[in-house]
Amino acid sequence: MNPTTAGRYRVLGRPRDPSELLLVSVDGGDADRDRPDGPPEEAFSPAYVDTSGYDGELARVVAGLHAGALVDATLSWVDSEPRFDRVEVVADTVFEFYDGVTGVFEAAKRAWMVAEAEHEGMNGRVTKNTDGEPNGALYVFAKQSGARDLFEEFRTGVTPLDPLVSRVDQGESVPPEANQPRAVFVLRPLDEPFLVVYVVFRRDGVLAETMRSTYGPGSGPAGASATDAGTTE
Incomplete structure (x- = not known):
């Protein structure tokens, strides 16, 4: 089971690569409670999240994210690289x-x-x-x-x-x-x-x-x- 991090994030767009969204935690995140050693260190740092390979409603929401949006999201960490498990727009700033x-x-x-x-x-x-x-x-x-x-x-x-x-x-x-x-x-x-x-x-x-x-x-x-x-x- 991959470790996950749930929290509130500010989206900062795609400053590094068009296929990545930059997210910054605004509340420190919440580690997967089943993980005994806590969240990966990257969970508390700016995270570049891959935007490719999603399906259905999740793909639609991810495609619509832009710089400024405030979101509640769950990130799954695979080989220290984050991907969206869930994302909900809190404010479309x-x-x-x-x-x-x-x-x-x-x-x-x-x-x-x-x-x-x-x-x-x-x-x-x-x-x-x-x-x-x-x-x-x-x-x-x-x-x-x-x-x-x-x-x-x-x-x-x-x-x-x-x-x-x-x-x-x-x-x-x-x-x-x-x-x-x-x-x-x-x-x-x-x-x-x-x-x-x-x-x-x-x-x-x-x-x-x-x-x-x-x-x-x-x-x-x-x-x-x-x-x-x-x-x-």
């Missing part, structure tokens, strides 16, 4: 990574100005729409010097995004992620000294769609602002 963007919106620039004024390497704030309702949690981080690449660390899970996502459930008067999936945008501006992580509370809301049209593939003219979606002070 999306992570979107855009490199070399221009025309960064003013709320991000102002957040960075505060960080600089306070001699801090990061800053965060809640944004609101024109009706005064919270619509996102905005974070700016100093670009790292030397060999460290913070954008790539976020993309591959070396530096987890999950604490920024889960903080919304703990502190904001918005429905939990399981009921209202998020859209998390990670932007590396071409000509700014900071990175942006924007946890937008509604995955398919106006603000999220504006971010995609501004910075995503086929986006509009550089310089468009996320304030067009109602982001305010």
Whole structure:
């Protein structure tokens, strides 16, 4: 009997190979109770899970997984390599990574100005729409010097995004992620000294769609602002 690990995981897409999904545990996992020596060491590390060779409903669910999805899954470890035994989507959140963007919106620039004024390497704030309702949690981080690449660390899970996502459930008067999936945008501006992580509370809301049209593939003219979606002070 192969050892199994059951737990909650964040899917980080396919950064290494199209045939693999990268999963990172968000709760430490739960070892197969029939295994006397506990789970394999790999169970508590980022896991690259093979996506080929599944049948039926499991194959359909695995094929639909994407970066950002929060899942409950059971992994079976065969020769220290994980495969899905079971997977259920808890929240269909999306992570979107855009490199070399221009025309960064003013709320991000102002957040960075505060960080600089306070001699801090990061800053965060809640944004609101024109009706005064919270619509996102905005974070700016100093670009790292030397060999460290913070954008790539976020993309591959070396530096987890999950604490920024889960903080919304703990502190904001918005429905939990399981009921209202998020859209998390990670932007590396071409000509700014900071990175942006924007946890937008509604995955398919106006603000999220504006971010995609501004910075995503086929986006509009550089310089468009996320304030067009109602982001305010």
